[in-house]
Amino acid sequence: MSTAELLLVTSHGRLSLNAEDNDTVLEVLQKNEIPWSAVTIYQEDQGELKLTPCLEKQVHDLENKKYYVYYSRNIHPFAARVMNLNIINNDNTEAATEYIYQKYNNEAGQIENYLKPLNPDECKEIIAKNVHEFIRNNIIEGATIVVGISGGGDSNALLHGLTTFKEYKIN
Numbered sequence: 001m002s003t004a005e006l007l008l009v010t011s012h013g014r015l016s017l018n019a020e021d022n023d024t025v026l027e028v029l030q031k032n033e034i035p036w037s038a039v040t041i042y043q044e045d046q047g048e049l050k051l052t053p054c055l056e057k058q059v060h061d062l063e064n065k066k067y068y069v070y071y072s073r074n075i076h077p078f079a080a081r082v083m084n085l086n087i088i089n090n091d092n093t094e095a096a097t098e099y100i101y102q103k104y105n106n107e108a109g110q111i112e113n114y115l116k117p118l119n120p121d122e123c124k125e126i127i128a129k130n131v132h133e134f135i136r137n138n139i140i141e142g143a144t145i146v147v148g149i150s151g152g153g154d155s156n157a158l159l160h161g162l163t164t165f166k167e168y169k170i171n
Contacts (some may be wrong), residue, residue: 041069142168
């Protein structure tokens with residue numbers, strides 16, 4: 001039997017997955033850094049796509065020539081594949097976390113990744129900046145916002161961003 005082709009299909013394009021004849025479909029997903037629980041696999045059958053459970057099958061045993069692997073969520077799968085990482089060195093001895101910034105060149109199909117350590121104040125500043133941008137783009141002056149908080153770091157950072165927005169009044 002001829003070898004099947006496994007194609008990752010996303011809103012960002014199609015990618016032929018690296019596969020060997022004796023690999024199981026699960027091994028192909030792992031080799032290509034794709035979480036098996038985040039995808040659904042279809043085979044083409046007489047012009048229609050049909051859901052196909054096949055994680056345990058070897059590539060050479062797949063019945064059809066083409067299998068389509070779809071992410072179950074609207075995510076950009078290639079953004080999570082950090083192959084090369086540029087490290088931004090700084091004198092931040094109080095770093096609380098690290099963040100990977102990505103610079104996209106869609107025309108060339110390239111992503112540059114930058115790892116930067118961040119201290120707590122830098123984290124607050126970045127989150128506040130993004131909260132402010134969201135408010136500017138989505139919330140009109142005088143609107144009422146209801147916020148649920150858990151008391152954890154995420155909701156505290158959100159509250160900080162909301163309370164530091166001073167461009168116009170929101171309730």
